[in-house]
Structure formats: structure tokens, C-alpha cells
Amino acid sequence: MNQKMTFYIMSHSGARIRELTISKHMIRLMLLFLCGLFLAFVWMIYDYTRLFVAASELPVLHSELMQSEENLGIQRQQIQIFAKELNLLKSRIMTLSEFEQKIRTIANLQTPEGGEGIFGLGGPQVEDLDTRLELSETHASLIREMHDRVVQLDTGSLERIDGFETLLKSLENQRNLLAVTPAIRPADGWVTSRFGYRTSPFTGKREFHSGLDIANRIGTAVVATADGVVSFAGDRGAIGLVVTVDHGHGLVTRYGHLHKALVKAGQKVRRGEVIAKMGNSGRSTGPHVHYEVRLNGVPVNPGRYILD
Template identity: 35%
Template sequence: MNIIVVGQRHGESRTYRLTTPARTLLFGCLVALPFAMGAAGFWLADWLADEDFSLEPMAAEAWENDLSLQRQELEQIRIQTDQELQALTVKLAELQSRLMRLDALGERLVDVANLEAEEFDFSMAPALGGPGSIGEAYEAPEISDVLNDLADRIGHREQQLEVLDDLMSARRLDEDTFVTGRPIKKGWMSSRYGRRADPFTGQLAWHAGVDFAGKLGSDIVAVASGVVTWAGDRYGYGRLVEINHGNGYKTRYAHCLELNVKVGDIVRKGDVIAAMGSSGRSTGPHVHFEVFKNGRTVDPSAYIHRTLR
């Protein structure tokens, strides 16, 4: 058997002659080559199958680990969310209680200031309004930020209202303890402060107060708030009520028919403390009214039309 090999240069060729053993070996290789290739393919396919089966448990384990981590993260998120909701609930309850206190304080201020209750109704939500901006995007704030801002605003309002309450209470106290006005609701001044002829002896004598005559049993009222320091009979005064108003002031109401207060009582300006009478050294129904300042009597007429500055 001859094998001719043709070269690329100048068409040269060479001839090789195969011997019988060489021909046998070449034929055997050609026959065995397909079987060898099939065996190699089968072995490769089997090896790849074994690799896939060995990788599947590792992939499943990795997925299970990822799922476990995700479950733990979700549980942590749930716990954190529950804690935040509880904190917000407590914060909201605190703000509601503070608002209730503000409403109560506002109602008290309305009462103290003698304002119109319908105009300042703290049980009603305040009326709000205003033109909106068209085309502007609104970004909702975090609820915690809203609650914190509301808490700050409530805190500022509380401080303002407390200061206002203190100022108004102090002013109301000054007004209540300010000695001014007449000790009667009906009647007329029958005798002034100073020297006069004594109604019993006719001699010149000192009159330490003013007299207001009126109907027997008519009301005698306190000209200022204070504490009752005397309520009973006293020589020359008959039935007497004495009230200490603080700041060195004291008033007396004498010749009463009956008394409506007792020692230690706290009276407000305008309260009825007794009924007009003629007890003691008296010629008829009237009230003898005295004003003391720092332990000495002063002319009550100067306090009848007195105003607080």
C-alpha cells in the first residue's frame, strides 16, 4: 500500500510505502477510535451527572441558610415595630393628657378673666383654613417627628398659659383685696368721718368712720376679700364684723342686726356678711363703717370711689 503526500511548493510529491504490520496497526487504530470516543463521552456524561447531584444538596443548604437569616431579620423588624408602636401609643396618651390639662387651664382663665365662654370654648376644635398651593408636592413627615413637634408646641403653650394664669391670679387677688366701694347695696351716707356732735351727749366728739343709713335687715357687704378676725358683740359697736384684707388694711362693720360670718371665715369681695341693724350705741338702723390702714383709722370716703391702678 502506497501513501502519496503532495507538497505546497512547486507541486512536489512524495510516496511512502506501508508495510504489512504498519497497515495492520493503522487499520486497528481506525476501527478502535470510534469506540474510544464513545467510551470517553459516556464517562464524561456520568461524571457531570455525579457533580450535579453532589451540588444540589449544597445549593439547598445555602437557600435554607438564607431563608433562616431572612426570618430572623423579619422577626427583629417586627419586634422593633411593636416597640415603636408602644412608644408612640404612650407618647400619644401623654399628649392627650397634656391637652386635657390645657383645656382645663383655658376654661379656668376664661372664668377668671370674665371672658365670653362661647367665644373661648376649649371643648371645640379651633377653626382653621387658608388658600392651598396648587401644584406643590406634599411630602408627609414621619409620625414621630409630628408627635415631637406637637409635644414642643404644647410645652410652649403650657408655659405661656401658666405664666398668664399666675399674672391673672395675682391681678385678681390684688383686685379682690383692694379696699374700695360701699358696704351696703342700698342706703345713703348719714354721717361723715371726723369731728361731729355726739348724738347722745351733743358734745363735740371724734367719729372714726362713716355711717350709712338704710332699711332694717338690708344687706351689709364686704368691700374687699379677706379673713374674718371678729364676729360678735363689742362695746359701743354692738354686733361687729371685722375683716383683715392684708397689706395693712382692715375694715369694720358695726351695729348689725345679725351676722352671717364667724371668725376664721374667708369672704370674697361683695359677699353679704351681715344684716343692717341698730345694736350697740345707735339711734337707728345703719352700719358704722371703718377703714384701718397700718393700725390707724383713715377716712373711708377716700376708698368708696377708689380705683386700682
């Protein structure tokens, strides 16, 4: 049986008393309805407050969004600038590769095995980055390409460093070889006898002349025709007072019939340095210098080593 509650309503005007009977179940429903209504009211106030706060922060968020978009635009421009710089750097490395190859061609040097590299003349062609792309959607792809290009540039630059180091070493070796290769006249004067077979001025018979005779006045300067070390300075009988210079690599030069030696054994000399005075010592028909070039102990034509 449902319990009920009875309410009596009285009026101050003298009207009759009214009676209102409500079940307790209905009262509970009314209380729940009032509580729900109260909670809905509280929620509306909270939501309104939250929206009000959010609305007050909207200008700040809008400003931050505009700033972020501006920063993003600047970053995209910087990405494009960086891509252009990578293209320029790639071009410079390729120019260095071509320059290295030209030097090797001029110096008659072979390209080291495996030294062509990514950006070498014989390597695969690497396309430039496309900096004209709209970065709103493709910047991630461009960044990946830029990362790959940085790796390629790093590899290419290391190979160019190795290539120039080997080139420098080869050029240094060639420079040293050229420095010790006879290349100038040993003295001023007139060639009176060349390399090869001739009629001996003393016996009248055919003999082999192992050098080049250059005649001039006694005391005329005799110079070293290449860098080297004096291996002998003294009398050698028929060739008279002689200076011998060892240039390394099997090359030796001899200067005979001298009047005076200005160097001694063990002394280093440079190309063009005065090492003696022309004379008429030994078996000679007049003042001159007998100039010999020997390669691995065998006399060779000195005229081939005179370039001035």
C-alpha cells in the first residue's frame, strides 16, 4: 500500500480549508526533478563560465595562431633557402671535381681507383633540389631529400679531400722529380763537341764521346743543372778536375776539365747554383767544360736535358 501525505491549505480570508493528498512516491519524483533541475542550472552556469573564459582567450589564441603561421612561413622560406644553398654547394663540389681532373690531365696523372665519387665526372648525375615547390604540402618530402643530399655532399666532400690529398702528393713527387732532373745548360759558351761518335782530336781515330763540350774563357761559371748532392769533387786523370752531382732516381751529372771546384763532396746544390769555374785541366785542347748526364750508370745525350 502506498503511503500518502496530506496537506491542509487554509486561507486568511475565511474560506474553507482545502485538503491535498500526495503519495510519497510522487514526492520523491518531485524532489528528484528539483535536484535535476538544480544540477542542470549549475551545469549551465559552469558551461557559460567556461565559454566566457574561452571567448576571452580567443583573441590571444588567434594572435598565437597568426604568429605560428608566420613562423611556419619563415621556416618554409628558410627551408627553400637552405635547399638553394645545398644546390650551390653541390655545384661547387662538382666544379672542384672538374678542376681536379683538369690538373690530373695537365700533369698526366691517373685518377685513383674508386676516386670518381658521387659528384665525380664519372659518377652518377645528381639532380638539383626543386626549390620552386609549394611547401604547404611538400615540405616534408623536400626535407627528406635535403637530408639525403647532405649525406651525399658529406661523402662527396670527403672524397674530394682524399682526391686533392693524393693529387697534392703526386704533384709534390713530380715537382721533386723535376727539380732533380737536369734541364739547363751547365755554362755559357759554344758547343764544340756533341754526344756520340767523333774523330778524336788527339789520335785522329773514331771514338765515342760520352758528353757535351761547351767552350768559353777560363773562369766562366759552371752551374748545377738540377738539384742534387755533390758525390765527388777532385782530379780524375784525363778528364781533369771534375765535379760529380748525384740527383737521385739514377741520375748523375759530371762537369770535367774545370779550373776550380767551388763545392765539396756531401754538399747539397740547387739548379742554377755556381759549382765550379771552367778550365783546361786534364787532357784538353782548350778551356771548356765536359758535361755528362748518366742514367743508372749509362751515359745519355745531355742535349735532351737542356731546355733553356
